[in-house]
Amino acid sequence: MTGPTVRRLDDWDRDPLQEIAETHGTPAYVIDLDRVRENLDRLQTAFPDARLLYAVKANAGRAVLQTLADAGVGAECASIGEVSRALEAGFDPADVQYTPVNAPARDLDGLLIDGGGTITITVDAMDTIDRLAERGFTGDIAIRIHPGTGAGHSDAVATGADAKFGIPVDRVPEAVAAATERGFDVVGLHAHAGSGILNDGLAAHQEVIETIASVATDLDTDLEFVDVGGGFGVPYRPDEEPLDLDAIATATREALSEVDAELRIEPGRYLVADAGVLLARVNTVKPAGDGVLAGVDAGMTDLLRPALYDAYHPIRSLSEDRAGERETVSVVGPICESTDVLARDRRLPKPERGELYALGFTGAYGIEMASQYNSRPRAPVIAMEDGATELVRRRETVEDVIDSEVDR
Ligand SMILES: Cc1ncc(COP(=O)(O)O)c(C=O)c1O
Numbered sequence: 001m002t003g004p005t006v007r008r009l010d011d012w013d014r015d016p017l018q019e020i021a022e023t024h025g026t027p028a029y030v031i032d033l034d035r036v037r038e039n040l041d042r043l044q045t046a047f048p049d050a051r052l053l054y055a056v057k058a059n060a061g062r063a064v065l066q067t068l069a070d071a072g073v074g075a076e077c078a079s080i081g082e083v084s085r086a087l088e089a090g091f092d093p094a095d096v097q098y099t100p101v102n103a104p105a106r107d108l109d110g111l112l113i114d115g116g117g118t119i120t121i122t123v124d125a126m127d128t129i130d131r132l133a134e135r136g137f138t139g140d141i142a143i144r145i146h147p148g149t150g151a152g153h154s155d156a157v158a159t160g161a162d163a164k165f166g167i168p169v170d171r172v173p174e175a176v177a178a179a180t181e182r183g184f185d186v187v188g189l190h191a192h193a194g195s196g197i198l199n200d201g202l203a204a205h206q207e208v209i210e211t212i213a214s215v216a217t218d219l220d221t222d223l224e225f226v227d228v229g230g231g232f233g234v235p236y237r238p239d240e241e242p243l244d245l246d247a248i249a250t251a252t253r254e255a256l257s258e259v260d261a262e263l264r265i266e267p268g269r270y271l272v273a274d275a276g277v278l279l280a281r282v283n284t285v286k287p288a289g290d291g292v293l294a295g296v297d298a299g300m301t302d303l304l305r306p307a308l309y310d311a312y313h314p315i316r317s318l319s320e321d322r323a324g325e326r327e328t329v330s331v332v333g334p335i336c337e338s339t340d341v342l343a344r345d346r347r348l349p350k351p352e353r354g355e356l357y358a359l360g361f362t363g364a365y366g367i368e369m370a371s372q373y374n375s376r377p378r379a380p381v382i383a384m385e386d387g388a389t390e391l392v393r394r395r396e397t398v399e400d401v402i403d404s405e406v407d408r
């Protein structure tokens with residue numbers, strides 16, 4: 001069941017969302033596991049020969065991880081925390097790839113404790129090759145290259161262009177030699193162009209794959225895999241076109257035609273973004289300039305993306321249809337920051353106190369980037385599956401916020 005290419009906010013049934021808000025209160029995240037499976041099916045149809053690793057950072061909830069582990073995909077993890085959550089949710093260590101950025105010592109130590117010998121580590125710095133050798137790590141390693149080109153929904157996430165990520169192309173042979181000398185098997189190459197790539201970013205994405213292909217063919221090493229990262233975008237704005245998955249798959253295959261190694265991809269957003277909504281309720285309404293400010297109970301601590309990237313998330317009123325009256329509404333949160341604006345200048349029904357809103361495409365990088373700033377407990381997550389709903393992450397309490405303080 002591949003489902004529609006994209007599930008827009010208007011495609012969600014209103015009744016179950018209203019019911020969830022009544023039962024669990026707001027703010028609350030909803031994640032539809034059936035939609036996650038549909039997204040996976042579409043990816044697997046477009047990339048039938050690729051090994052798919054789910055980028056856990058997009059949504060590390062156990063229900064999501066179990067769904068994907070059961071479907072037989074692997075996990076791409078950015079930290080020991082993500083590795084632990086993936087293993088706990090049922091991923092086999094052999095299916096886990098750890099791709100740290102400037103791996104903290106605590107992460108590397110933790111991997112050894114957790115039987116990390118069977119996990120593949122993607123190394124992004126010469127130093128980390130030494131640091132793994134010093135710790136007696138015996139697993140396989142892959143080398144992450146810095147391709148020098150990136151793409152994504154904003155410059156902030158065009159990772160491939162940022163020197164922080166990966167080893168420069170001209171130093172990759174040196175890194176492979178250093179790793180081999182220290183007894184490691186270098187089994188793969190890795191590159192990631194960036195996140196939220198839509199059709200206008202395909203050329204840059206392609207360039208990254210061509211770069212990794214040329215590094216792979218120049219190396220005198222048998223590679224088990226070439227991992228071209230994730231980044232498949234989802235059209236959050238109503239005027240954006242869905243990503244042409246077949247075009248990206250064909251171009252990837254062509255670019256790698258001379259490379260004799262398994263293709264790996266590691267999507268996060270594509271699997272979960274349109275499977276999630278964030279529910280929030282209006283508490284205050286006040287005029288501002290030519291429009292209205294609707295103050296809701298979700299803020300940048302629940303959904304950071306608008307404040308961090310100026311990201312667009314569609315917003316819809318789930319209260320009873322109120323024909324006619326629409327106003328220019330900005331939806332603002334309860335955090336004492338001016339950037340705590342979830343949606344700016346949208347045409348919405350004249351807001352009313354108690355009105356229920358849904359924010360779309362919040363299944364990816366929503367709950368994962370939530371914080372306790374202003375000492376606000378994080379929202380719960382409710383999973384939908386096969387027509388049923390279930391609380392899978394409870395609402396935090398103020399006690400949870402206080403609990404990590406040490407008595408003195
Ligand atoms: C190394 C790596 N792999 C995979 C991903 C997943 O990206 P996306 O959620 O855009 O598919 C990211 C995030 O951008 C990443 O940094």
Ligand SMILES: N[C@@H](CCCC[NH3+])C(=O)O
Pocket residue numbers: 057157159195196305364365
């Ligand atoms: N967190 C980002 C994407 C970056 C992913 C990690 N490299 C977002 O919300 O769009």
